Amino acid sequence: MKLRDQFRFVRQNMKKNRTRVFMTILATAMGCAFLIVLASVGFGLQKSVVKEITERRVITQIDVHGKETKEQGMFRPLNDKDIQIFEELKDVKSVTRRKMLQQEGTYSIGKYQEGTPTFVTNFPAEIKAGFELSEGTFPKSKYEVAVGYNFLTNLADKDAGEDLYDEKGQVKAEYLYKGKLRGKEIKLTIRQFKAGKQIEKTIPLKVVGISTKPTKEWAQDSSVFISDEMLTEIERFTGTPKGYMLDANTNKVPDDLEVNKNAYDDVKIYAKNMESVQRISDQLKEKNYATYSVVNELKEVNMVFMIAKAGLIFIGTIAILIASIGIYNTMTMAVTERAPDIGIMKAIGASPKTIKRIFLLESSYIGLIGALIGTVVSYGISYTVNFAIPLIIKQAFGQETDLNLIFSDIPPILPIICIVICYSVTIISGLRPAQRATKVDVLKAMRREV
């Protein structure tokens, strides 16, 4: 018997009891839609989180925090030797390294002042990693400095007091320094305790360069970059490595700072592309460096979502299993009703295999139509949910939701998973009725005794 004819047969048979078949398809479609929509929440949230992660930092960036020493679990800061090792790794674009002044320097122009982190950095490496100036030049001499773009947005009137910030926590425009910054003299004040008394030193510096405005909010940078020689001068004043500010009571420099005087506080490797991040991270891990990159984070996030999605799909499968009881019922009734016809077909020479195939075809037909309808419906629901939930939240709580949040996402793999599950389930539930159809006794059927 040709497949085409089997199909026609099945369609004819299904027409005989439209309502019953329709209800069965409906139940299957509901099961499938339930599965897809449920799992789509997992996919959607994962997509949101991954998007968030990859947008929050430079994805090719690998932070290296230190190297594990012979003592397990202890890490030492990185030095020039480590930097050299990193630079020799394959697909490394740049290795930026910064030493950080171990106290917050206070910078001031007239009555405007600001406290901000101070670094010594290697500019060629920074430039290769994408550091750019919006105006001016990179510092060349001891008293020249470059500042991050947001240095300007924090340099404010020191007398403003309470009134300085607006409700969003930003400095009010009226108190901001509005003059030109480049070429201006700016005073750095550093402090130290000597014999239980705080002493201060003010160093005049000249701003020669300002970095470009960052495109992302999280990339705000108000750091000041001073020269190596300036750090040495500061150290001479404080009498401690990297200008460490002593505790008024103990007067002691921590041991590890003393030992790692020339170590870097902030080392970042920039890979040539996203793909090599994983490989570079692995190589570093092998060499006992503690690293952190977007890959690590994504790995964990994806793992969690993997489990969540599997759980959701499992719950959805239960809905399909319940729908399959309907299919089993429908098929069993169909076999019973059609037993006389089956008997006649067998009498004139239909083989049990053909009979079985027709019934399996019918149950899988119901399953597939159900799955397809379910898929279409779930796309509709998913779309509606993404559209409606932010509105509902806005209505209910009167606040805008994070626009990036995707509540429901249906990647192509999801309908495929659903159809495979649904198809398998319907085949299994149709198997017994189909088997029963082959067992119909010809003589009983012809006597209408079944």
Add this chain to the structure above:
Amino acid sequence: MITIKSLSHDFVIGKKGRQTIIPVLRDISFTVEKGEIVTIVGRSGSGKSTLLNLVSGFIHPKEGEIWISGEKVSDLNETKFADFRINNLGFIFQSFQLIPSMTAFQNVELPLILKGINEKERKVQTEQMLQKVGLLEYQDHYPGELSGGQQQRVSIARALIVNPPIILADEPTGSLDSETEEELLKFIKELNRDLGITFLIITHDDKVANIGNRKIELKDGRIAEEVLV
């Protein structure tokens, strides 16, 4: 064409532990030659239908052999017998056994569908066959919309459509009035003469019994008499 060797059969009824064995056929042996019409007669309950059902493969014999067209069909399994049936045997039943939800055309076409013939070919052959039994204009009627005689002609058309060399018939005239019975007998004779189709016909009607070349009488499950007509 059909050879039956020492065929015996009995039915077991009742539940396990309290079973009764009903002997139906005892040591039946006979042969039907190619091109013959052989009729089997006997009183009701003598085992005629059981014999034909064994030959048709609807039940499996307890003892003995059945050969059809050189094939030992009593050894075939269900699937193989189905194949054999559709290629070698045509059936005419007392109660026609048409599928009520299918039109005359679809009922006649059914064996061709099962054989996997393509649609175009099927249409040609089915229409030809309906023409032959004089029911072409009734092709879209459902069995319920046809008279007994017409239904029987549809069932004959269905039996003939695959050109079987043998036709087995159990009380073919049992549900027909005497006029349509005459017509049917005439048609059977024609098919036998023109197409050389072999017939094995079961009946308890003398008129039918005498259309054949030979008549076998069953009595209490045994062959009581075999006479040339």
